Every structure is written in C-alpha cells, then in structure tokens.
Amino acid sequence: MQYLTALVDLNATLNFAQQIAKSIVPDFVVAVSGDLGAGKTTLVRGVLYDLGVTGNVKSPTYTIVEPYSVGNVDIYHFDLYRFNAGEEWLDSGFDEYFTKNSICFIEWAEKAYQYLPSIDWWLKIIAVSDAEAAKDQRSVQITSLSDKGTECLSQLIKHAD
Template identity: 50%
Template sequence: MSELIAGSFLAPDELKLLQLGGALSRCDCRGVVLYLCGELGMGKTTFSRGVITGFGHRGAVKSPTYTLVEPYEFSGVDVYHFDLYRLGDPEELEYMGIRDYFTPRSLCLIEWPVRGQGVLQRADIELTLNLAGMGRELVWRALSERGAALARAWSDLI
C-alpha cells in the first residue's frame, strides 16, 4: 500500500487522545476503513472511544476483544469497532460476514488489523499509536483518495 499523505499528532494525555478521536467524528467518515495499530496499551480503544462519543454515544464504549465487533448506529453513519487481538484465524472473519460491515455509510475502526490480513478490506487510513514520553504520538498514513480527504479535513480541525 502506498501512502498519499501522512502526518502525526501528539497526545500528551488521555484527554487529548479522546479529543483527537472526537475531532475525527466531526468529519465525513462514511465509507472509511481505519486501521488502528500499536502495541498493547497504546490507546487504540481510547481513541476509538473518542470517535464514538464524538458521534453522540453516551453509554460505555467497551473493547470488543471477545465479541470482535461492537456496532454503533448514528444518524447518517454506522460505526463498527473491531478488535481482532484474539482472532485465531483470519478466515473466522468470513464466517461472521465481515464484508457486510463495509458499506458506503459505515466507518470501520479496526484494532489489530494484521490479524485479519488477507480477509479485511484495505485501509483508507492507517493510524499507529506509539509511546511519546508519558503520552502518545499518532502517526497516520492516508492510503486512498477517500482517506486523504478525511485526513485533510481532520488535520484542519486539530
């Protein structure tokens, strides 16, 4: 996958990580697949929580580690939060009907996408969270025209 544009954001604390996710929710995210990469404890679920609460969800946002996916429906967009950490074999995604989640009105947030290689739809944006002092650095790469448009809009809000 070749990147079209790339950049990074710093999140010195959890609040900023939530705010960065919230800013993404103020952009047109429909039809986007976003891969969330990084080691355990880097904040992938926290970032996802920021996106989901940014759309207006008021309940708990739990990691779908055991269920593989948690759906959230909003006016105009469906958000699917995947956590593939415990996925045994990428073929399991076929049995759960993974392709049905990738629609023109969905935003798919996928933690641990490497575990679904060969079955997952290509990412529009790949976001990697790394340790940066006590905070995190979010390094993103837009991998499609749709991802590049979203990245530009998101960057304008930061």
C-alpha cells in the same frame, strides 16, 4: 499522505478523537494498531462519543465486534486481537458490515489485513517512553490509503492547525 502528532496525555487523545470525528465521513474504514494498552480503545471510544454514540462503549476484545448506530450511520468497532489466523475473517461474515452508510474501526487490523475490505486510514498509536513521568504520552500516526482517506486527512490537518 501521512500525519504524525504528539498526544501528551489522555486529554490530548480525547481532543484528537474530536478532530477525527469531525473529519471522517460514512463509507470509511480506520485500521487501528498499537501495543496492548497503547490507547486504541480509548481513542476509538472518544471518536464514537464525538460521532454521537450514547451509552457504554466497551472494548470489543471478547465479542470481536460491537455495533452502534447514529441516525442512519452504522458504526462498527472491531477488535481482532483474539484472531489466531487471518482466515477467520473469511468465515465471519463481517464484510457485510462495510457499506456506504457505515464507519468501521478495526483494532488489531494487522491480524487479518490481507482479507479486510479496503482501508482508508491506518492509524498507529505509539507509547513514547517507559519513564513514569511520561507514561501518559503517546504519538499517533495516520497514513491515508485511499483518495477519500487523503481528503479526510487533509480536513483533519486543517482542523488540527
């Protein structure tokens, strides 16, 4: 299943983040792709706050992963931008972070996609235009890649309508 929608500005992105937070469940993996500056971290940060994370959510570009927890749910925010090769995933020990109680967001998942645990949603953010007047516009596409991903995407579409 696939869902495509417009995010007219930053506020629309933050509203969409709220819809995502309402739709996903533990034991879930979201791959997030899009160019530098597309808004991946901004969207994930919004989702984390809506899931109940408090405090600072910084980009994991340098640390590769930032861990959070809300109640008994572990939330991991990855950014694989600095990976030179997908094989780096194999040495990382990160597979252990994917549990029944975790939700994982992976920016630049394409850098290691062949080694990642199974992905429920592939989310792509696309900048719409170079024009100054439209510089805050994005579109977002979510593709579900598992049965659970499809169930949660149906929920999101229900909330979004």
